[in-house]
Amino acid sequence: MNSGIDLQGSFIEALSELGLPHAIAKALWLPLPMLLMIIGSTVGVLVVVWLERKISAAAQQRIGPEYAGPLGVLQPVADGIKLVFKEDVIPAKADPWLFTLGPVLVVVPVFLSYLIVPFGQSVNITDLNIGIFLWIALSSIAPIGLLMSGYASNNKYSLLGGLRAAAQSISYEIPLALAVLAVVMMSNSLSTIDIVEQQSGYGILGWNVWRQPAGFIIFWISALAECERLPFDLPEAEEELVAGYQTEYTGMKFALFYLGSYVNLVLSALVFAVLYLGGWEFIVPLDQFAGWLGVSETTPWLQVLTASLGIIMTLMKAYFLIFIAVLLRWTVPRVRIDQLLNLGWKFLLPVALANLLITAALKLAFPIAFGG
Amino acid sequence: MTLAEGVQIVSFGILAIMMLGTALGVVLLSNIVHSAFLLAGVFLSISGLYVLLNADFVAAAQILVYVGAVNVLILFAIMLVNKQEDFSKIPGRWIRDAATAVVCFGLFALLSTVVLITPWAENTVSPAVIENTVVTIGEHFFSDFLLPFELASVLLLMAMVGAIILARRDLIPEPVEKQETIATSLTLPERPRELASLGDSTD
Numbered sequence: 001m002n003s004g005i006d007l008q009g010s011f012i013e014a015l016s017e018l019g020l021p022h023a024i025a026k027a028l029w030l031p032l033p034m035l036l037m038i039i040g041s042t043v044g045v046l047v048v049v050w051l052e053r054k055i056s057a058a059a060q061q062r063i064g065p066e067y068a069g070p071l072g073v074l075q076p077v078a079d080g081i082k083l084v085f086k087e088d089v090i091p092a093k094a095d096p097w098l099f100t101l102g103p104v105l106v107v108v109p110v111f112l113s114y115l116i117v118p119f120g121q122s123v124n125i126t127d128l129n130i131g132i133f134l135w136i137a138l139s140s141i142a143p144i145g146l147l148m149s150g151y152a153s154n155n156k157y158s159l160l161g162g163l164r165a166a167a168q169s170i171s172y173e174i175p176l177a178l179a180v181l182a183v184v185m186m187s188n189s190l191s192t193i194d195i196v197e198q199q200s201g202y203g204i205l206g207w208n209v210w211r212q213p214a215g216f217i218i219f220w221i222s223a224l225a226e227c228e229r230l231p232f233d234l235p236e237a238e239e240e241l242v243a244g245y246q247t248e249y250t251g252m253k254f255a256l257f258y259l260g261s262y263v264n265l266v267l268s269a270l271v272f273a274v275l276y277l278g279g280w281e282f283i284v285p286l287d288q289f290a291g292w293l294g295v296s297e298t299t300p301w302l303q304v305l306t307a308s309l310g311i312i313m314t315l316m317k318a319y320f321l322i323f324i325a326v327l328l329r330w331t332v333p334r335v336r337i338d339q340l341l342n343l344g345w346k347f348l349l350p351v352a353l354a355n356l357l358i359t360a361a362l363k364l365a366f367p368i369a370f371g372g
Numbered sequence: 373m374t375l376a377e378g379v380q381i382v383s384f385g386i387l388a389i390m391m392l393g394t395a396l397g398v399v400l401l402s403n404i405v406h407s408a409f410l411l412a413g414v415f416l417s418i419s420g421l422y423v424l425l426n427a428d429f430v431a432a433a434q435i436l437v438y439v440g441a442v443n444v445l446i447l448f449a450i451m452l453v454n455k456q457e458d459f460s461k462i463p464g465r466w467i468r469d470a471a472t473a474v475v476c477f478g479l480f481a482l483l484s485t486v487v488l489i490t491p492w493a494e495n496t497v498s499p500a501v502i503e504n505t506v507v508t509i510g511e512h513f514f515s516d517f518l519l520p521f522e523l524a525s526v527l528l529l530m531a532m533v534g535a536i537i538l539a540r541r542d543l544i545p546e547p548v549e550k551q552e553t554i555a556t557s558l559t560l561p562e563r564p565r566e567l568a569s570l571g572d573s574t575d
Contacts, residue, residue, distance in 0.1 A: 023375040098409065129504050130428050137432040140440025144412050147447050151405060163451060166444050173440070190506060 033125050037114050044315075045262040049076035051319070052326050059330040083258075086251035094248065095152040102149025103249070103256035109138040110263045117270045118192050120280045120310035131191040132184065135271060136177050139226060142260075143169040146235065146245050149257075153248035161244025164337060165235035169226055171344035176222035178352035179215045182359040183208055183275050186371040196279035198371055203285045207278040211370060214355045216276040218348055220321075223268040225344070228261060230329035234337055265322060273317035280310030384424055391417035408450050412443045429505045 008029055015025035050065070050073055057064025065072025090096050113135045118124035128134060143166040150162015184190055186208070187198035199206045209216055225232040236244035246257050273279060286306060295302050335343065363370040394413035401407050415438040422431035502508050513521045 027375055098406075128428065129506060130432050133429070133432050133436075137436040137440065140436050140444075141412075141416075143444050144409070144439065144447070147444065147451065148409060151447075151451060159451065163448065166448065170441065170444060 037117075037125055038111060041111065041114055041263055041266060042259070044266045045259055046076040046080075047319075048262050048266055048322055049079070051322065052329075055323065055326045056330050059327070080255065083251060083255040088251045088253065091154065091248050093154045095154065098148050098152035099248075100253070102145050102152055102245075103253045103260070105145030105148060106142050107145075107256045107260040107263070109141040110260050110267060113138045113267055116192050117267070118196060118274065118279060119314050120307045121193070123280075123307050123310060124193070127191055127193045129189075129191055131189075131193070132180055132195065132271070132275070133190050135267075136173065136180065139264075140169070140173060142264075149249070150245040153245065155248055157241045157243075158245050158247050161235045161241045161247070164241075165228065165245060168228070168232065168234060168340060168344075171341055172222040172225040172232075172348075175218050175344065175348035175352040176226060178349070178356055179212075179219040179222065180275065182212060182215045182352075182356050185356070185359055185363060186211065188371060192274050192279070196274055196281065199278045200281050200287075201285055203281070204278070204283040207281070208276045212276060212355070212359070214351060215359070216272070218352050218355065219272060219275065221348065222344075223272060224325060224328070225340070227265045227268055227325075229265065229325055231332045231335060232340060233334060234340060265325060266318065269318040269321040269325070270314065272321055273314055277317045279317075280314050282309060282313055380424060383420070387417045387420040387424070391421070405447070405450055408443065408447050411446065412439050415439045415443060426502070427505060429509060 011029050011032075012022065012025040015028060016022055020028075053075060054064045054072070065075035068074040068078050090099055115125050116128055116131045116134055118127070146165040146169075147162045150158045150160075150165070153159070183195060187195045189195065189198075199208055228235055234244075235241070236246060241247075246254060249257060286309070290302055359370065391414055394410045394417065397410040398407045398414060401410070415434060419431040419434040419439075422428075422434060
């Protein structure tokens with residue numbers, strides 16, 4: 001283990017010097033990265049909401065939010081505050097317990113999945129062995145929350161929306177998992193850190209996009225379907241189902257759905273960046289430059305530089321993907337439910353299986369290029 | 373007691389209470405949809421117990437398979453066939469109840485004997501610390517657990533083939549003998565007549 005800047009170590013040491021026992025100092029450290037990640041992802045959502053409003057306005061030759069703050073950047077905050085102050089209505093014939101629990105079950109797994117998103121070699125909450133598998137497993141909880149809120153609303157539109165959401169997430173989870181599996185096969189590990197490490201060393205040329213051309217398209221389509229973004233936003237298709245499972249919700253409970261869907265979009269973009277776009281890697285291999293210049297990799301200023309560059313690179317890649325998702329939303333029409341299920345089961349699933357097989361064959365044939 | 377041990381004991385307590393509570397709810401609640409949702413709670417707390425046992429892959433697989441697939445399918449089935457039904461009195465009902473009670477009591481007695489006679493005292497730290505559970509599970513699957521693994525995959529294949537056959541059953545519709553006129557409020561009062569293209573096969 002290279003010794004460089006160790007924030008956790010120095011934090012615990014500083015508190016221990018103040019007279020606190022070691023265990024309590026460690027317990028005080030534990031919530032800090034998690035809190036930082038939750039705040040970060042929430043702020044990320046505010047940025048995405050603003051971007052969505054601005055880009056959609058540009059796509060339709062409007063101005064978009066303008067008066068709240070410079071260029072309307074405070075508009076999402078204003079939206080959030082408005083939703084906080086709204087009355088919390090539970091319909092008379094709804095099931096109050098399930099009605100309240102539904103949005104929670106949708107949001108909590110999404111935030112939990114941020115555990116495995118790395119922003120740098122050691123800029124992450126935890127490096128789990130099962131990394132990316134945890135994300136797939138957690139994202140499968142959300143349909144239960146959607147079914148729950150759809151059922152509890154006691155409304156036909158809501159129930160249909162909930163059922164559609166569950167069917168959609170189950171069908172698209174399989175091609176998603178198969179696309180991820182091909183990447184995992186190349187990097188010999190489920191850990192997100194190892195997946196990025198395996199792509200490092202050659203700059204932009206080493207990224208998985210070049211080795212998984214079919215895989216990344218399958219992944220992106222399935223991820224959009226999992227997030228219920230517009231080409232696939234059937235569960236809340238407003239022309240057919242009013243607002244799907246959200247129909248009866250107002251106030252903070254509606255805001256939870258809204259927040260959950262955008263956090264999920266950011267998360268999917270981040271995972272896409274980790275799996276296919278080299279995560280925190282710069283477009284040229286920085287470590288080797290540092291080696292040529294003769295700077296040791298434990299130099300504090302170099303560590304700060306690479307860490308901040310890593311965070312910036314990850315976020316830039318993720319927001320580029322979000323930009324594509326927003327543009328897709330305003331250019332592609334919605335598919336029908338039968339087209340959606342046909343696309344998932346009859347096209348994406350066989351293609352993903354073939355992609356997996358070809359990856360396995362290439363890995364056996366060219367172990368150098370495809371991770372031996 | 374270190375911090376880690378304390379956290380483990382507290383989370384074990386919470387998980388155990390959650391599991392028992394939700395399991396009792398599954399059995400005792402009268403609303404079947406509530407029971408199905410509580411079943412997800414049972415599965416989630418079991419997966420939490422797996423995490424406490426350092427079986428991280430099994431825990432995630434438990435969530436993916438049981439919560440994400442099995443439970444969602446159960447909910448689907450219940451919601452698509454959500455029929456409220458009042459059960460009528462059956463004459464010989466008490467025989468069923470008695471048989472159920474005997475079976476339940478027998479199972480309970482069996483499990484309690486197992487719990488009582490098993491020596492539970494073990495080292496808290498296993499001698500072989502497993503670094504990567506996925507690799508270890510894979511090695512076992514392809515060496516000493518090869519037969520159960522293959523049998524399970526054959527079973528799954530059979531289930532899949534069966535499901536595909538059930539889903540793809542092509543129904544050949546019987547030719548309709550005679551078209552009946554359906555009188556709605558919009559039907560005009562006129563004599564039913566043959567469609568021009570159906571009337572004559574020669575032209």
